Amino acid sequence: MVEVEELRPHADHMSTIEDSDSVASIVARITLFNAGFEEHKQHFHHTQLHGTVGRDFDCIENTLDELKHKFTQLKTQLKALGSESRNGTLDVAKYRAKDDLASTRYHDPWALKLEEYKRYGRQLIMPEVGMPGQLRLKASSVLIVGAGGLGCPAAAYLAGAGVGKIGIMDGDIVEVSNLHRQVMHNSAWVGKSKAVSLGNALRLINPLPRYEIHPYHLVPENSAIAAGYSMILDCTDRPSSRYLISDMAVVHGIPLVSASALRTEGQIMVLNDPPVSSDSEKAGPCYRCIFPRPPPPESVQSCGEGGILGPVVGVMGVLQALEAVKVIMRPPDRPANPPSLIMFSAYGSQMFRTMRIRGKNPTCSACSSDTTITRQSLESGSQDYMAFCGALEASDVLAAKDRVSVMDFASMINRSGTPVNHTLVDVREKPQFELCNMLGSVHVPFSLLRRWKNAEEATTALSIDIESHEPIYVVCRLGNDSQATVNKLRELGIDRNGARKIMDIKGGWEAWRKDIDQSWPEY
Amino acid sequence: MEGKIETQIMDTMPEGKEGSSVKIKVLFFARARELTGLSEMPMEVSSGSSAHDCLNDLVAKFPSLEEIRGCMVLALNEEYTTESAIVEDKDELAIIPPISGG
Numbered sequence: 001m002v003e004v005e006e007l008r009p010h011a012d013h014m015s016t017i018e019d020s021d022s023v024a025s026i027v028a029r030i031t032l033f034n035a036g037f038e039e040h041k042q043h044f045h046h047t048q049l050h051g052t053v054g055r056d057f058d059c060i061e062n063t064l065d066e067l068k069h070k071f072t073q074l075k076t077q078l079k080a081l082g083s084e085s086r087n088g089t090l091d092v093a094k095y096r097a098k099d100d101l102a103s104t105r106y107h108d109p110w111a112l113k114l115e116e117y118k119r120y121g122r123q124l125i126m127p128e129v130g131m132p133g134q135l136r137l138k139a140s141s142v143l144i145v146g147a148g149g150l151g152c153p154a155a156a157y158l159a160g161a162g163v164g165k166i167g168i169m170d171g172d173i174v175e176v177s178n179l180h181r182q183v184m185h186n187s188a189w190v191g192k193s194k195a196v197s198l199g200n201a202l203r204l205i206n207p208l209p210r211y212e213i214h215p216y217h218l219v220p221e222n223s224a225i226a227a228g229y230s231m232i233l234d235c236t237d238r239p240s241s242r243y244l245i246s247d248m249a250v251v252h253g254i255p256l257v258s259a260s261a262l263r264t265e266g267q268i269m270v271l272n273d274p275p276v277s278s279d280s281e282k283a284g285p286c287y288r289c290i291f292p293r294p295p296p297p298e299s300v301q302s303c304g305e306g307g308i309l310g311p312v313v314g315v316m317g318v319l320q321a322l323e324a325v326k327v328i329m330r331p332p333d334r335p336a337n338p339p340s341l342i343m344f345s346a347y348g349s350q351m352f353r354t355m356r357i358r359g360k361n362p363t364c365s366a367c368s369s370d371t372t373i374t375r376q377s378l379e380s381g382s383q384d385y386m387a388f389c390g391a392l393e394a395s396d397v398l399a400a401k402d403r404v405s406v407m408d409f410a411s412m413i414n415r416s417g418t419p420v421n422h423t424l425v426d427v428r429e430k431p432q433f434e435l436c437n438m439l440g441s442v443h444v445p446f447s448l449l450r451r452w453k454n455a456e457e458a459t460t461a462l463s464i465d466i467e468s469h470e471p472i473y474v475v476c477r478l479g480n481d482s483q484a485t486v487n488k489l490r491e492l493g494i495d496r497n498g499a500r501k502i503m504d505i506k507g508g509w510e511a512w513r514k515d516i517d518q519s520w521p522e523y
Numbered sequence: 524m525e526g527k528i529e530t531q532i533m534d535t536m537p538e539g540k541e542g543s544s545v546k547i548k549v550l551f552f553a554r555a556r557e558l559t560g561l562s563e564m565p566m567e568v569s570s571g572s573s574a575h576d577c578l579n580d581l582v583a584k585f586p587s588l589e590e591i592r593g594c595m596v597l598a599l600n601e602e603y604t605t606e607s608a609i610v611e612d613k614d615e616l617a618i619i620p621p622i623s624g625g
Contacts, residue, residue, distance in 0.1 A: 146625060148625060149625060150625045234625075235625055236625055237623065237624050237625040238623055238624075239621070239623045242621075242623060259625065260621070260622040260623055260624055260625045261622065261624055261625055262553065262622050262623070262624035265552065265553050265556075265622060266622065267553075267619075267621070267622045290596060291594060291596065291621045293593045293594045294594060294621075295554070295591060295594040295620055295621055295623065296590055296591070296593070296594070298590065299554050299590050299591050299594075299620065300623050301624065302624055303624045303625070306624065308624065313624075313625065316625075341596070341619070343552060343619070345552070345562070347562075348562060349562070349563075353601065353617075354601065355596075355598040355601050355602065355603065355617065355619065356598075356601065356602040356603055357596070357598075357603045358603040451587075
């Protein structure tokens with residue numbers, strides 16, 4: 001069948017007739033095709049005579065005859081069309097939109113651009129979306145605070161779905177340790193603005209929405225930014241911003257989708273839905289109604305400290321986008337869902353649990369009628385969110401004499417790196433210790449030693465002699481847990497009232513890496 | 524673990540209800556799970572106990588839970604509850620501190 005394949009270039013040539021092609025050029029191409037056809041026919045006869053093709057020939061010749069017939073018809077049609085078109089150019093579009101069709105108004109103007117029908121087609125045909133839902137999405141504007149592990153997936157889906165205006169607010173820069181979970185950034189953007197990076201990625205997904213990029217951190221003083229939006233997504237990573245964003249949502253009267261994640265777990269709530277301003281009776285709770293008191297700073301860990309599994313925060317960000325589109329597309333006459341907290345535990349016996357949470361707290365300090373938090377008080381900066389959430393005591397809990405610098409410690413180890421005449425206690429948790437550690441160091445995780453009740457537990461775990469005078473140096477990742485450990489060991493009497501030196505290594509392994517050994521891994 | 528809890532039950536048993544107790548399941552989330560090292564735990568308390576009583580027992584068993592006592596949300600059978608709610612046999616009491624990361 002090689003011969004038939006060889007005809008293709010000619011046939012292809014014929015099949016691509018553009019509106020702008022002149023009749024003359026089309027006719028020329030048909031003539032060319034015919035010439036090619038005749039040539040091939042001769043070739044077939046030749047090969048048949050020499051017996052190389054045989055019985056396929058009749059079949060091929062019939063096909064070729066049919067093709068020739070079709071092209072003859074086409075030629076006739078084109079000639080007819082050509083006589084109708086002015087100045088010798090065939091304008092197929094104009095021909096189709098003949099006066100009769102154009103003058104008949106047989107449909108209303110399309111509600112969306114043709115491009116939008118095509119782009120959103122897969123969701124448009126769903127009863128949950130349809131034209132009303134799509135128009136609501138298009139009319140909505142969502143402020144996403146935080147362009148990290150939650151903000152990346154949440155923003156991507158909202159951009160894809162056709163939210164009319166998307167604001168991205170984040171003052172951080174992309175770091176390489178973000179990329180395992182903050183999936184819209186890429187390695188080439190390390191060191192540059194997260195907000196700009198995410199905005200660029202969103203424009204590639206969907207150029208139709210309006211994007212507003214705010215490459216700075218949210219503070220009460222710039223919270224007026226929420227005025228331009230119909231919804232907020234809290235994709236931040238600390239308690240102080242969670243309370244600030246909740247208060248913003250309340251004073252601006254817009255719903256809030258708040259999500260969070262750490263390690264293997266996540267939480268998500270739709271708050272202030274409907275907003276307080278609409279109908280106080282039906283208004284949904286705010287973040288303060290659910291969590292009136294912030295968690296104590298010692299119980300709060302960031303993803304940098306506690307770790308985070310990429311897909312866990314991804315799940316939460318995707319759920320955030322889902323809850324957001326559900327709220328946006330909800331018809332005005334349909335009530336909001338009862339307030340609930342969805343909890344995700346990647347390793348739980350049940351991965352998802354939905355807890356019904358309380359409604360609005362009538363004595364809430366932010367959303368009740370006698371609140372002192374107003375838009376004005378918020379923007380003036382009189383609400384101190386950092387103070388409200390508290391901060392860990394300054395990390396210098398030990399006196400300078402009880403601490404040793406990484407420089408001084410470096411002079412105490414021999415060339416092979418093993419401790420000489422002292423005990424080095426590494427109190428990082430097991431996974432961190434296994435990443436990198438010093439030969440000869442004793443590993444006791446802080447979570448374990450903080451529960452020690454007597455000196456025996458300590459001496460056994462550290463394999464030390466209580467009577468020894470050998471100093472003990474304690475090290476951790478950043479130099480906080482090490483100080484707490486020194487205090488703990490003293491409480492247990494290991495220092496025998498100062499007879500034995502127990503000191504912490506200032507700044508931990510991070511300081512060691514920076515000042516002493518650059519080959520120590522950064523993680 | 525069981526033994527210790529039973530001892531506590533004897534201490535908190537209300538008068539006139541000796542012997543009657545309810546078995547509940549406690550679910551720990553987020554920081555509560557880290558502090559206790561458990562994701563769930565069976566617990567036996569005297570009948571008529573409130574969620575508050577259960578929390579007292581739990582904090583006695585896991586003193587570190589005190590850290591989040593002020594900020595946790597309680598849910599009884601997947602529904603928000605206050606500390607005054609009375610727990611019934613086979614109830615699920617969830618201890619939910621806020622997660623802040625992201």
